[in-house]
Amino acid sequence: MNSSVEKKYNIWIIVLSIAIPLVVAVLFGVNLRDLGYDVKPLTFLPPIYATTNGLTAIVLVLAVNAIKNGKRKLHENLMKFAILLSILFLGMYVAYHMTSDSTKFGGEGAIKYIYYFILITHILLSIIIIPFVLVTYVRALAERFDKHKKLAKITFPMWLYVAVTGVIVYLMISPYYS
Template sequence: MSKSVSETESKYNKWIVVLSIVIPVAVAALFGVNLRKLGFNVEPLTFLPPIYATINGLTAVILVIAFWAIKNKKVQLHENLMKTAIACSVLFLVMYVAYHMTSDSTKFGGEGIIRYVYYFILITHIILSIVIIPFVLITYVRALAKSFERHKKIARITFPIWLYVAITGVIVYLMISPYY
């Protein structure tokens, strides 16, 4: 590893740690804040769930195309798609928090085995959506630092987890949507 690569990566390491902690803590804190219940005159943003579920689906498609692009040596396309996937994930997160800050949470109404399936998917989705944050950031920084062997090594872990989170986000929405 060259000296400049090491400097580039170490420059971002503090940010990776900070964002990997701050994002989940902020989301958890804001998830518990309902502006309407606090007396603010805001309209519930009930139109957002199908939009952010679609963004999750779009993220999954982008990730698969980006994987195809890099396998076919289309590096610039891969880079652009990965930046777009990150932007989609950030957009999803903003909409998700905005929805939960203005609307009451929806309870899943399914019964029997489907209830267990739903909660398994939901819980793994939530846990892995927290886990994926540092993986995405580290993978991205390694690409920025042009440390492509190390980027490729961690991308093999990042890709399937991120894809799972994106796909299960859509599944969770589809399973809970009849109860909105």
Template sequence: MEVSNLEQKYSKLIIAVSIVIPIFVAILFGVKLRDLGYDVAPLNFLPPIYATTNGITAVLLIIGVIAIKNGKRKLHEIMMTGAIALSVAFLVMYVAYHMTSDSTPFGGEGVIRYVYFFILITHIILSIAIIPMVLITYVRALAKTFDRHKKISRITFPIWLYVAITGVVVYLMISPYYVY
């Protein structure tokens, strides 16, 4: 299978974005705007919104896969583009929330605490890993190298779906401990 010019053109950008985003998020996660002298109200209303965004992302991913299996390429394209847009929106809201609000500690005890942290840790690790996978999958579709697109999308889809669903699960598990 031959790599297209479009894939070659975007390969360095995909690598850069896949490295910069997690580093940028990690740095911003530790920055509190009030500590920098900005008088900003905590954006405590964002967690249910970005959790909903994750849920809608999961729905779009499932609709997109069903669409392509039924030969509805345009619907598939719209759903996947929408899922990417919602993932970006999630990231912006997530960073904004953490730059204006203190992190909420999980208050559960016993086995549920271990379950929560297992889900949270796998969610975080896979959310980092999914960045280049989504970008490569998308570029391969744009390049119309559908054999290569299909091959990676079989790996990308379940991981991205897991990240989207566990984003909602993490929110639901920690939501009783939020202070509004």
């Protein structure tokens, strides 16, 4: 593949980078029960999607180690798996929020500020990371490995932060689930 193929994907990167956060924001505000649908709250999902975030973090670290050890195919497969895990997380996250009431953080004092700092940075970076992941992936598909590697050095720590803080946010709010 070459740079013309890379350019072909640019429109999809732009569309997905805008559409995913917008769709999630809209669906986050939609509760199917409030709309009259007889759905059971999917209250079992938060520990599952938190675990998915944790697995994503592990897979990302394994993928970086694989490429550092010259295992390109393993790296490629692990990165595809990390993307799949992120998609699964997103689906479960939206499904939970469309069927369940939001949980309020009940901590007080300094822990409350720590929680909200982690939550806000997690949310903001989860939006910012979308085009970074997509562009990094497309650069690998286009076999532009010099540019892929350069961007991956930025993408990896951001994505890892999002995955790890997703678990931390869950652990901090889990005592307040009803």
